[in-house]
Each structure stands twice: as structure tokens, then as C-alpha cells.
Amino acid sequence: MTDRNTSTPSATERDDRIESHSAGEVQEGIPFIGAGPGDPGLLTVTGKELVEEADLVVHAGSLVNSELLDRFCADAEQVTSIGKDLEELVPLMADAYEEGRTVVRLHSGDPAIYGAAIEQMDALEAEDVPTYIVPGVTSAFAASASLRTQLTLNGVANHVAFTRPQGKTLDPEEEHISEFVEMGDVTTCIYLGTHAIPETMGRLQNEGHDPDTPVAVVYHASWPDEDIIEGTIETIGDRVEAAGYRASAMVIIGDAARKAGYERSYLYDGFANRSSSEADN
Ligand SMILES: C[S@@+](CC[C@H](N)C(=O)[O-])C[C@H]1O[C@@H](n2cnc3c(N)ncnc32)[C@H](O)[C@@H]1O
Numbered sequence: 001m002t003d004r005n006t007s008t009p010s011a012t013e014r015d016d017r018i019e020s021h022s023a024g025e026v027q028e029g030i031p032f033i034g035a036g037p038g039d040p041g042l043l044t045v046t047g048k049e050l051v052e053e054a055d056l057v058v059h060a061g062s063l064v065n066s067e068l069l070d071r072f073c074a075d076a077e078q079v080t081s082i083g084k085d086l087e088e089l090v091p092l093m094a095d096a097y098e099e100g101r102t103v104v105r106l107h108s109g110d111p112a113i114y115g116a117a118i119e120q121m122d123a124l125e126a127e128d129v130p131t132y133i134v135p136g137v138t139s140a141f142a143a144s145a146s147l148r149t150q151l152t153l154n155g156v157a158n159h160v161a162f163t164r165p166q167g168k169t170l171d172p173e174e175e176h177i178s179e180f181v182e183m184g185d186v187t188t189c190i191y192l193g194t195h196a197i198p199e200t201m202g203r204l205q206n207e208g209h210d211p212d213t214p215v216a217v218v219y220h221a222s223w224p225d226e227d228i229i230e231g232t233i234e235t236i237g238d239r240v241e242a243a244g245y246r247a248s249a250m251v252i253i254g255d256a257a258r259k260a261g262y263e264r265s266y267l268y269d270g271f272a273n274r275s276s277s278e279a280d281n
Pocket residue numbers: 037038063107108109110111112113114115137138139140142143190191192193194218219220221222223247248249250251
């Protein structure tokens with residue numbers, strides 16, 4: 001691999017296309033499409049139309065439901081990105097695009113969340129292949145829907161943190177899960193942390209967090225084998241270990257996971273008759 005810190009654009013260089021295009025608009029180039037959390041019905045309409053037209057679909061392997069690929073692009077060439085580095089992926093997509101084939105890149109959930117899309121896009125742009133993003137439903141939203149709750153809930157949580165635990169990518173001092181939980185009115189959504197749930201919960205207990213804080217783990221949200229395990233900071237580690245899940249789950253910490261103790265919002269009380277400029281709740 002090349003040096004991970006080289007050739008990234010300067011923060012002051014603004015892309016002209018930001019002015020002329022909005023999200024959801026089909027543009028010239030290779031779309032980086034959010035496939036959603038799994039259920040093919042959770043792919044956006046634009047995403048589906050683009051996938052249906054593709055000759056080459058480069059997808060995120062087992063994180064993209066094969067049912068989606070079978071349903072929308074059975075005739076396209078399908079290539080998994082798993083096990084391929086940038087030096088392999090970029091020419092694969094660039095060569096196909098330059099040959100006049102219709103190429104799409106399918107990321108799981110939304111490419112903006114732990115997707116590593118930008119480095120691929122920049123590398124393609126450096127080869128004069130234009131790219132753009134078509135958003136998708138991130139897995140935290142699917143997990144929240146499966147739990148029949150909201151990540152923000154009046155009187156319970158006013159903030160949401162999308163985060164990940166320490167590991168190969170994140171040094172221990174860069175992990176902020178404990179700080180988010182400490183804030184109290186934050187719903188903490190942990191990506192990429194299924195394998196480390198007992199260790200993460202152990203750290204939270206060692207740091208003095210209430211062991212009864214609710215935690216929900218949603219494995220394969222929106223897939224046919226979706227499973228929900230509920231517990232607390234104290235109990236969830238053993239429960240997930242007993243279930244045997246080591247990947248592909250969303251960990252949600254906070255009272256919103258149990259939707260307990262919320263208050264009615266202003267939206268549906270007398271304030272609903274305010275002028276529309278005030279009604280932002
Ligand atoms: C590389 S990240 C990609 C996240 C993706 N871009 C998104 O927006 O959901 C992979 C992590 O997302 C979470 N994830 C992806 N799909 C999921 C699903 N269907 N149910 C629960 N968690 C999922 C898991 O935490 C997994 O370890």
C-alpha cells in the first residue's frame with residue numbers, strides 16, 4: 001500500500017461540483033452508492049435505478065445482502081471489494097469506466113459512515129474518473145427502527161454519537177465511548193465493535209458507569225436473520241457471547257434503546273400552532 005497520509009487534497013480546495021449538484025442527483029462518473037443495511041427494500045430509488053443499469057458492480061462483500069444483488073443486478077459483473085487494496089480496486093473500476101462500461105460502487109449502509117469511500121473517490125479522480133455519492137440508510141437507523149425507538153428522544157437523549165471502539169484503527173486514547181456515555185443524554189451507536197462488546201462493557205464498568213445503563217445489540221438489522229439482544233452494561237457482554245456474534249451488529253447504549261421515560265415533544269402540543277419558522281421541533 002502507498003503511504004496512507006499522502007496526496008490528500010488541501011482543506012481549502014473546494015470542488016466546483018458542490019455548487020452545481022445536490023445529493024440524490026445522477027451525475028457523470030462512478031456513483032458510490034449506499035446499499036442500506038441489508039433489506040433490498042431499504043436501497044434508495046436512485047440507488048436501485050443506478051444498480052439496475054450497471055455493467056460492473058463492485059460491492060462490500062458480505063455486508064451487502066446477496067438478495068439485493070440477485071434482485072437488482074443479476075446480469076451485471078459482480079466483484080467484491082473484500083481482500084482488495086486500493087491499488088487493485090482503483091484500476092478495476094477506472095479501466096471498466098474508460099472502456100465505456102457502467103460502473104457502480106456499492107457500500108453497505110451509507111458511505112459516509114465508516115465507509116472509506118473518499119480515498120477511493122480521490123484515487124479515481126486522480127485518474128480523471130469522476131465520482132459522486134448516493135446516500136443510503138445507515139445501520140444505526142435500521143437498528144433504531146427494529147428497536148421501535150428513536151435515537152433522539154425528548155427528555156431522554158438530545159444527541160447521537162456514531163462511534164467505534166479502540167482497535168487496529170483507533171488507539172485507546174482515541175476511544176470516546178466512555179465520554180459519550182458519561183454525558184447521559186447521548187445515544188451511543190457503536191459500529192465495528194461486535195467482536196469487542198465484553199471488553200468495551202468491562203471498560204465502561206471499570207470507569208464507574210451505571211451497570212444498569214440499557215444496551216441493545218442488533219445483529220444484521222433488516223436481514224432475514226436479524227436478532228436483537230437487550231441487556232445492560234453489566235449483562236450484555238455475556239449475552240452476546242452466548243449468542244456467538246462476532247461481527248455485523250450495532251451496539252446502542254443509552255435509555256433511548258429502551259425508549260423509557262421520554263416526554264412529549266413540543267411538536268404535538270399547543271406549540272404546533274406556532275408559525276412555521278418557529279416550529280423546528
Ligand atoms: C465497515 S462498517 C460500515 C457501516 C456502514 N457504512 C453503515 O452506514 O452502516 C461495518 C459495521 O456497520 C455495522 N453494520 C453494518 N450493517 C449492519 C446491519 N445490517 N446491522 C447491524 N449493524 C450493521 C456493524 O457494526 C459493522 O461492524
